[in-house]
Amino acid sequence: MSEEKSLNFIEEIVAADLAAGKHKSILTRFPPEPNGYLHIGHAKSICLNFGLAQKFNGATNLRFDDTNPEKEETEYVESIKADVQWLGFNWVKECYASDYFDQLYAFALELIDKGLAYVDDSTAEEIAQQKGTPTVPGTGNDYRNRSVEENRTLFEAMKAGKYKDGEKVLRAKIDLANPNMHMRDPLLYRIKTAHHHRTGDKWCIYPMYDFAHGQSDSIENITHSVCTLEFIPHRALYDWCIEQLGIFPSKQYEFARLNMTYTVMSKRKLLQLVQEGHVQSWDDPRMPTISGMRRRGYTPESIRDFCDRIGIAKRENIIDFSLLEFCVREHLNKIALRRMVVANPIKLVITNYEQAEEVLHSENNPEDENGGARAVPFSKELWIEREDFMEEPTKKYFRLGPGLSVRLKSAYIVTCDSFDKDADGNITTVYVTYHPNSKSGSDTSGIHVKGTLHWVSAKHAVKVTLKEYDRLFNVEDLNTAEGDFKDYINPNSLNTVEAYAEPSLVNDHSDARFQFLRKGYFYRDPASTSNNLVFNRTVTLKDAWAKEQKK
RNA sequence: UGCCCGAUAGUAUAAUGGUAGUACGACUGUUUUUGGUGCAGUUUGUCUUGGUUCGAAUCCAGGUCGGGCAACCA
Numbered sequence: 001m002s003e004e005k006s007l008n009f010i011e012e013i014v015a016a017d018l019a020a021g022k023h024k025s026i027l028t029r030f031p032p033e034p035n036g037y038l039h040i041g042h043a044k045s046i047c048l049n050f051g052l053a054q055k056f057n058g059a060t061n062l063r064f065d066d067t068n069p070e071k072e073e074t075e076y077v078e079s080i081k082a083d084v085q086w087l088g089f090n091w092v093k094e095c096y097a098s099d100y101f102d103q104l105y106a107f108a109l110e111l112i113d114k115g116l117a118y119v120d121d122s123t124a125e126e127i128a129q130q131k132g133t134p135t136v137p138g139t140g141n142d143y144r145n146r147s148v149e150e151n152r153t154l155f156e157a158m159k160a161g162k163y164k165d166g167e168k169v170l171r172a173k174i175d176l177a178n179p180n181m182h183m184r185d186p187l188l189y190r191i192k193t194a195h196h197h198r199t200g201d202k203w204c205i206y207p208m209y210d211f212a213h214g215q216s217d218s219i220e221n222i223t224h225s226v227c228t229l230e231f232i233p234h235r236a237l238y239d240w241c242i243e244q245l246g247i248f249p250s251k252q253y254e255f256a257r258l259n260m261t262y263t264v265m266s267k268r269k270l271l272q273l274v275q276e277g278h279v280q281s282w283d284d285p286r287m288p289t290i291s292g293m294r295r296r297g298y299t300p301e302s303i304r305d306f307c308d309r310i311g312i313a314k315r316e317n318i319i320d321f322s323l324l325e326f327c328v329r330e331h332l333n334k335i336a337l338r339r340m341v342v343a344n345p346i347k348l349v350i351t352n353y354e355q356a357e358e359v360l361h362s363e364n365n366p367e368d369e370n371g372g373a374r375a376v377p378f379s380k381e382l383w384i385e386r387e388d389f390m391e392e393p394t395k396k397y398f399r400l401g402p403g404l405s406v407r408l409k410s411a412y413i414v415t416c417d418s419f420d421k422d423a424d425g426n427i428t429t430v431y432v433t434y435h436p437n438s439k440s441g442s443d444t445s446g447i448h449v450k451g452t453l454h455w456v457s458a459k460h461a462v463k464v465t466l467k468e469y470d471r472l473f474n475v476e477d478l479n480t481a482e483g484d485f486k487d488y489i490n491p492n493s494l495n496t497v498e499a500y501a502e503p504s505l506v507n508d509h510s511d512a513r514f515q516f517l518r519k520g521y522f523y524r525d526p527a528s529t530s531n532n533l534v535f536n537r538t539v540t541l542k543d544a545w546a547k548e549q550k551k
Numbered sequence: 552u553g554c555c556c557g558a559u560a561g562u563a564u565a566a567u568g569g570u571a572g573u574a575c576g577a578c579u580g581u582u583u584u585u586g587g588u589g590c591a592g593u594u595u596g597u598c599u600u601g602g603u604u605c606g607a608a609u610c611c612a613g614g615u616c617g618g619g620c621a622a623c624c625a
Contacts, residue, residue, distance in 0.1 A: 006565055033625050068624060124623055133621055135553045169623055179554040181621045190623035209625050232556060233620050254556085261562085267625095309574065311564045313557095316618060320562050323575050333588060367588070398586080407584050440584065452584045518585050545586040 008312035010048070010253055014056055014224055026058035026223045030084065030091070031213065033065045034076035034197070036267035037282040037289045038083045040303070040324075041258040047307035048255070049226055050089040061220055062091035066098045067212045069196035077197070079282070083290040088300045093220070097212045098198045100219055104207045105159065107215060107245055108170060108188060112151045116244055117188060118144055119154040120171050127169075130176070131184045137177035138184045144173065158191055161204045165191050170205075174240065182233050183240070186210055214238040217250035225250050228257040229314065258310065259318040262471040263288045264478050264485055278489055279472075285525075285536045286472045286493050296469065297513060297523025297538030299335075302328040318477055325539050328521070332538065336515040337364045337508065340376070340409065340454040343466055343499040343519070345383035347429040348455065350414060353380045357457070360440070362410035374504045378411050381458040383500045388453050389430050391419070396548060398450035400430060406451040409517060413438035413447050454517040461500035464533040466516075467525065468495040505533060515541070 007015060017023055028049040032038065038046075053060040062084060066072045084091070097104075111117035120127065120143045132138035146154070158168055170189035178184055188211040193204050214237075217225045225238075235252050242249055259265055264273075270287060273279050282289055285296035293303065306327040310319050340362075357379040365371035384400070393401035400406050405415040414432035422428050438445035473488045475481045481488055501516075508514075514522045514535070522535040 006567095008564090012567090031625090035625080065625065071624075127623080128621070131621055133553090136621095137553095138621090166623065181554085184621080187623055192623080206623095208623075213625080229556070230619065231625090233554085256557090309563080313564070315557050315563095317563060320575065323563075326575060329587090338585080366583095366585085396586095409584065411584095413584095443584085449584085451586080454585075515585085515587080518587070541585075541587050543586070548586075 009314070010224070010226060010255060010312055011052065011055065013253060014052060017223070018056060023223045026053065026056050027061065027221055028052050028058065028224055028226060029061040029063050029095075029217065029220065029222050031063045031065045031216075031227075032080050033068070033071070034073060034080060035068070035071040036076060036271055037079050037291055039265060039267070039270065039290065040260065040288045040293065040306075041265045042083075043087060043290060043303050044258045044307050044310065045226070045228075046084060046087055046089060047304055048312055050091075051307075052224065052226070058223075059092040060089070061093045061095050061222070063095040063216060063220070064097065065209070065213060065216075066096055066196070066198065067206050067209060069192060069194040069206065072197055074197050079291060083294075086294060086300055087290065087303060095216070095220060096198055097207075097216050098196060100212070100216055101199060101203055101207070103219060104212060104215060105205075107241075108155065108207075108211070109152065111172065111188075111244060112155060112170075113148060114244065115148055116173050117170055118146050118151050118173055119158070119168050120144070121168050124166065127187075131181065132176070134179075134181060140176050140185075144185070155189075158189070158205050159203075161193075163191055165193055167191060172211075172237075172240075180233055180236055182210070182237050186237055210234055210237050211241065214241050214250065214252070215245070215247065217252075218242055218245075218248040221248050222250045225252045227252060227254055229254050229316075230257075254314065255312045256314050256317055259316070259477075259479060260288065260324070261318055261321045261476040262473050262478075263321070264473070269485060272486070273472075276486075278486065285467065286469050288472075295523075295525065296536050297332075297521060298328055299331050299513070302331040305331065318479075321471065328539050329542070332513055332515065332521045334367050335365070336513040336521055337371075337374075338362070338366070338515050338517055339374075339502055339505055339508075340456055341464065341466070341499050341501040341505075341516040341519065341522075342383040342385055342454065342456045342461075343497050344386045345456075345500055346386045346389060346427055347458065348382045348384045348414075349429055349431050350380050350382070350434050351417065351431050352433045355380075357459075360410050376410060376502050376504070377457045377460040379457045379459055382408070382455045383458055383461060384430070384453055384455050386427070388451075389416075389419070389427060391427065399453060400432075400451075405447065405449045406453050407438075407440075407449050408455050409452050410440045411455070412436070412440075413443075413445060413449055454519075456500045456502050458500075460503050462503050462506055462533070464499050464501045464505065464535060466497045466499050466522070466535055466537065468497065468520075468537045469493060470495070501533070506530065513538075 030049045050060045169187050171185045174183050176184050189205045283291035283295050359375045360378045361373040363373050388399045390401045412434040414434045418431045420429040435445045470493050474490050475488045520540040521538040525534040528534045
């Protein structure tokens with residue numbers, strides 16, 4: 001029996017509602033606007049909404065909040081569906097607010113008939129002015145006193161396309177002095193002569209968020225409508241509409257959105273990064289988008305685990321990026337195939353190795369007993385990392401240097417005899433002798449070494465490209481950093497290097513997760529071809545040596 | 552200075568009137584044919600002032616601090 005994890009406050013509400021018999025079962029929804037790609041913040045919401053349904057035996061709708069045709073596109077609809085599915089969730093119904101346009105229009109007429117809505121001819125500026133300020137009550141205008149008949153005629157004419165954009169709006173008639181600004185006769189419908197991605201040119205009036213979202217929830221019989229904190233002041237209006245219309249009482253609950261260190265979490269800013277070329281696309285592996293993270297090599301499991309660990313609450317928060325990294329590492333460590341790749345090579349010559357070559361075997365994953373092994377060719381000349389040799393080794397350095405010995409992973413122990421330098425003083429070749437009785441798995445040499453190096457046989461090496469990513473921004477908290485967020489873009493967020501890889505990589509599955517030994521976790525980029533393999537670095541390995549060096 | 556929301560280690564998040572715990576991070580040590588992994592340990596916290604109570608992170612009141620609200624966006 002595992003320990004029961006305590007419920008978050010929304011789960012508690014659901015549990016209480018169910019226990020009280022308020023609902024027989026629950027129905028949640030994930031309601032993205034198709035005006036951009038989903039990011040890790042949306043993943044939090046997706047995991048919450050779908051997770052609630054899973055936990056309490058309910059279901060979840062996917063609903064596109066597509067009430068603003070000027071910003072929404074089918075491309076975004078498709079990417080959102082793909083991302084939700086990739087994360088591992090299934091919706092019971094695929095819905096669109098635009099499916100309810102007729103119903104919403106009928107609701108509007110109903111409010112008009114009840115004297116609860118009116119057509120206003122004021123300009124946007126006038127309306128804003130008449131709304132007052134948070135501390136000063138709004139003032140009305142004469143349009144507010146139009147008769148039901150006149151409002152009805154006018155609103156029908158709006159729908160019929162008799163007016164230009166912005167000429168008239170439909171407003172709720174609530175309370176211009178309400179301390180909640182959202183209750184000061186909010187706009188319900190506006191005229192927009194725009195082509196809608198689903199309804200085409202059928203409509204020229206479109207409902208506002210506040211007149212679409214709650215009713216959509218209600219139409220679908222959503223029991224728990226979960227959204228982020230900024231919608232708290234909208235809740236009064238949400239409830240008002242449902243009450244006046246006398247429809248299914250969906251309830252809204254709010255939680256704090258996700259913020260993360262070293263990145264931005266706004267569609268507007270992400271769009272800007274794409275449009276201005278700071279990154280290459282929405283699915284650039286540096287982006288915090290679901291598609292970017294997928295391309296970078298994050299697994300759905302690790303993202304779900306992350307969402308599980310960050311919790312749900314109402315206080316503002318900023319999550320350490322290192323927690324996300326921890327989650328991927330933890331999963332990848334269990335599933336990634338180990339391979340050897342040398343990125344910044346120097347030649348290693350084994351002077352006493354007389355064979356042409358031999359085939360060694362190395363485990364695919366030491367965490368997985370049944371993971372098997374792959375063949376790795378070994379020969380007299382190898383590539384090793386430049387940083388694995390030091391001409392004058394420091395005390396705690398236990399790699400190669402004059403007179404020092406190391407283990408070559410899954411091969412032999414070698415001892416350094418000498419090295420060559422070029423005219424600039426750069427090491428070009430390191431000469432070692434190997435100990436034939438130290439072969440991995442049958443070591444009788446009795447020699448103990450501290451360091452183990454990865455290597456690639458020079459004549460068998462395959463050239464590959466490594467994309468090493470670093471954080472996109474230089475400051476932890478972009479929300480409190482002064483000035484333009486783009487001033488903090490990390491100019492070194494992408495480092496492309498050519499590397500030598502062991503040949504097995506050519507035949508490995510394109511969707512495999514790799515750990516390049518001592519370097520990090522990597523995932524093949526979709527732009528790869530068989531003669532030009534490109535790997536994205538998902539995350540580095542923890543590096544105790546790097547920390548030691550900083551001291 | 553109208554209304555609303557919030558405040559527990561560096562960062563998150565539990566404790567639902569009864570021992571302030573967990574995770575990540577940081578730091579030690581240990582294991583290791585990855586300076587990875589694993590394992591063991593250390594470190595740091597209830598915004599403040601009163602009140603209620605045998606007992607308060609929790610309930611009440613005042614204060615402080617942070618955030619939100621005045622798009623024909625969602």
